[in-house]
Amino acid sequence: MKLKIKKLTLLEGLNKVSKALSTKNLIPVLSGIKFELHKDKLILTASDNDITIQTFIKLDDKNNMTIEKQGSIIIQGKYILDIVRKLPDEYINIEVVDELKILIYTDNSEFTLNGINEKEYPNINLEKSKNPIKLDQKIFKDIVTQTAFASSTDEAKPVLTGINFNISGNILECNSTDSYRLARKIVNLKELVGENYNIVIPSKNIIEFSRIMGDGDTMINMHIFNNKILFEYDNILFQSRLINGTYPNTSNLIPTDSYLTLVVDLDEFYSVIDRASILTSDREKNIVTLQTDNNKLTIKSYSAEVGRVEEKLIVENKNNENIKISFSARYMMEALKSFNSDKVEIKFVGEIKPIVLKDSNDDSLTQLVLPIRTY
Amino acid sequence: MKLKIKKLTLLEGLNKVSKALSTKNLIPVLSGIKFELHKDKLILTASDNDITIQTFIKLDDKNNMTIEKQGSIIIQGKYILDIVRKLPDEYINIEVVDELKILIYTDNSEFTLNGINEKEYPNINLEKSKNPIKLDQKIFKDIVTQTAFASSTDEAKPVLTGINFNISGNILECNSTDSYRLARKIVNLKELVGENYNIVIPSKNIIEFSRIMGDGDTMINMHIFNNKILFEYDNILFQSRLINGTYPNTSNLIPTDSYLTLVVDLDEFYSVIDRASILTSDREKNIVTLQTDNNKLTIKSYSAEVGRVEEKLIVENKNNENIKISFSARYMMEALKSFNSDKVEIKFVGEIKPIVLKDSNDDSLTQLVLPIRTY
Numbered sequence: 222m223k224l225k226i227k228k229l230t231l232l233e234g235l236n237k238v239s240k241a242l243s244t245k246n247l248i249p250v251l252s253g254i255k256f257e258l259h260k261d262k263l264i265l266t267a268s269d270n271d272i273t274i275q276t277f278i279k280l281d282d283k284n285n286m287t288i289e290k291q292g293s294i295i296i297q298g299k300y301i302l303d304i305v306r307k308l309p310d311e312y313i314n315i316e317v318v319d320e321l322k323i324l325i326y327t328d329n330s331e332f333t334l335n336g337i338n339e340k341e342y343p344n345i346n347l348e349k350s351k352n353p354i355k356l357d358q359k360i361f362k363d364i365v366t367q368t369a370f371a372s373s374t375d376e377a378k379p380v381l382t383g384i385n386f387n388i389s390g391n392i393l394e395c396n397s398t399d400s401y402r403l404a405r406k407i408v409n410l411k412e413l414v415g416e417n418y419n420i421v422i423p424s425k426n427i428i429e430f431s432r433i434m435g436d437g438d439t440m441i442n443m444h445i446f447n448n449k450i451l452f453e454y455d456n457i458l459f460q461s462r463l464i465n466g467t468y469p470n471t472s473n474l475i476p477t478d479s480y481l482t483l484v485v486d487l488d489e490f491y492s493v494i495d496r497a498s499i500l501t502s503d504r505e506k507n508i509v510t511l512q513t514d515n516n517k518l519t520i521k522s523y524s525a526e527v528g529r530v531e532e533k534l535i536v537e538n539k540n541n542e543n544i545k546i547s548f549s550a551r552y553m554m555e556a557l558k559s560f561n562s563d564k565v566e567i568k569f570v571g572e573i574k575p576i577v578l579k580d581s582n583d584d585s586l587t588q589l590v591l592p593i594r595t596y
Numbered sequence: 597m598k599l600k601i602k603k604l605t606l607l608e609g610l611n612k613v614s615k616a617l618s619t620k621n622l623i624p625v626l627s628g629i630k631f632e633l634h635k636d637k638l639i640l641t642a643s644d645n646d647i648t649i650q651t652f653i654k655l656d657d658k659n660n661m662t663i664e665k666q667g668s669i670i671i672q673g674k675y676i677l678d679i680v681r682k683l684p685d686e687y688i689n690i691e692v693v694d695e696l697k698i699l700i701y702t703d704n705s706e707f708t709l710n711g712i713n714e715k716e717y718p719n720i721n722l723e724k725s726k727n728p729i730k731l732d733q734k735i736f737k738d739i740v741t742q743t744a745f746a747s748s749t750d751e752a753k754p755v756l757t758g759i760n761f762n763i764s765g766n767i768l769e770c771n772s773t774d775s776y777r778l779a780r781k782i783v784n785l786k787e788l789v790g791e792n793y794n795i796v797i798p799s800k801n802i803i804e805f806s807r808i809m810g811d812g813d814t815m816i817n818m819h820i821f822n823n824k825i826l827f828e829y830d831n832i833l834f835q836s837r838l839i840n841g842t843y844p845n846t847s848n849l850i851p852t853d854s855y856l857t858l859v860v861d862l863d864e865f866y867s868v869i870d871r872a873s874i875l876t877s878d879r880e881k882n883i884v885t886l887q888t889d890n891n892k893l894t895i896k897s898y899s900a901e902v903g904r905v906e907e908k909l910i911v912e913n914k915n916n917e918n919i920k921i922s923f924s925a926r927y928m929m930e931a932l933k934s935f936n937s938d939k940v941e942i943k944f945v946g947e948i949k950p951i952v953l954k955d956s957n958d959d960s961l962t963q964l965v966l967p968i969r970t971y
Binding site: 297300303304307308309322323329330331332333334335492493495496499500526527528529530531532533534 | 672675678679682683684697698704705706707708709710867868870871874875901902903904905906907908909
């Protein structure tokens, strides 16, 4: 293998795949990045057995690289990244000599790294399906930021550590819950999907993919298989395992009716909850109590050790009904943050029934927070 | 105690003293900030027994506060900070009721905190000396950034975890060493000091004080006592304990003569060392070897497991002598970073003698790095 490549081009590729580098080093070869140099492209692959990221750099007419000899090798990920990042030169030469010695050199710098034979890399199948499901990048990013936070981090309930993608016809319904709150996003797909899918994607993996994408408006192809999903985006392939198990049916969890709807200014309401929870911040469930007196809203919290807070706010009360209800400040704040609007509707069914948050101008997103009994 | 105070004024004061808040909570009262409200000023004090910070807010004619009732109380530091930071109002009211209940309120928010009687606060003497030593803020900041990094973090040698201030006549000599390298800064004081001092100030404390100061050009008064030092700056008093023990005499450590002086471009030389140390980054002492061939300089490093690096650089060789010498890349880089100049002189006395770094235009700073035998 021998090539000369633009530093920034290579660095961009390495940065993308490096997110899949195994830090645990259980399988030494997985701390390496596989370089495959073909006659018209360089393919970089990294994997930690949970996710696999592959990117390719195509030979272009802007002199992005010169391919002198095809070949493959595995290079220690952390060293190649550091070297490429710190070399000041515009172009970098990479050459394999004596089978497993990797020379990385510019005019004044020369690195010789010990490589690993590419045959030792696990055989990872990045196959594509015949009928991928297409999704706008912006919508995909919304799904992740608006639902992933509500997943559980408790590995004792594996299925709740992922986002449920439920696809039927041209509807994609995404659910995420840790059993104390639920985030639901429903989007219309551009094309009818022939098959129904009901899968669970690990939240941390889908968040990682969402971060790699950056901002833009490219189409994402989702290739769904029995136990894995492959995202195809720009020059990136991102594959994640799926979580086994049946996702709980959450469709009957969201109340359809409510007797009281408050319309609040999102930022104002968020700040009020934030302040009301200051004194509770030591406890896991930072409970605050909301009480209405028509359009006057009071948020209170109390800690025997530290003290008490009382916050007041004027809101729009659509029903002239009243409620007193307690909930986790953190869950409420995270649910509020997921909305892109200035105003949010907060719907109450009863003191021990789920609280529902909606944006009156966008029906696609529903946030649900369970109340906490305080007596 | 009762007052109304501008939020930003109070927040600024709380931020300053909060750096001394004890996080270990061994003495519960030290997790609090002492508020003392006099007829014309509010004094805030925090201490972790190692450092004490006090700041005062004087009643001004710009309506910064209204003092309604004098008094004192200790308020939990972390809560009062969070509350003041998050209140949106321009003014905040603070009032002590029922002796130990603290009301903090604005139009729509009301906090009630449990306070602690000010009598429970340890008696900390922030006395001033008759003849403080004056130092420019900029010079003080230089001393800290140019020497503190070279101190030891090993508590087994307490005296080396501090900066040695050696004052005689109008000369202040500051030394910092971990016994593998030495940083020395010599500054001229504006006034002759009657008494000689030879003290050791804990590096982490002096760094903390340097951070609180911000940028500016105010005069600092240093009040030195037997076992403590009080810095007086703007409206801040910062007191630190001193480290007991005799600081090693470092005056004969710095070679006075050298047979080879290289003049290097600081940034270029730094980058070369940085790259040469990439493959050694796993080891504590990341050793690189420097070799000259007249004006050609080579930096090499080698790791059996990972590989080797060779970096080349053209430098100015003032003596047409040559050397081959090994040292810690990290120590060399930290020494280089302490200079404000574009060029640095690197002086060699021999392969097993200290390497000396100087700025040819500024004699006040000397950095010394010990070589490492590699054979």
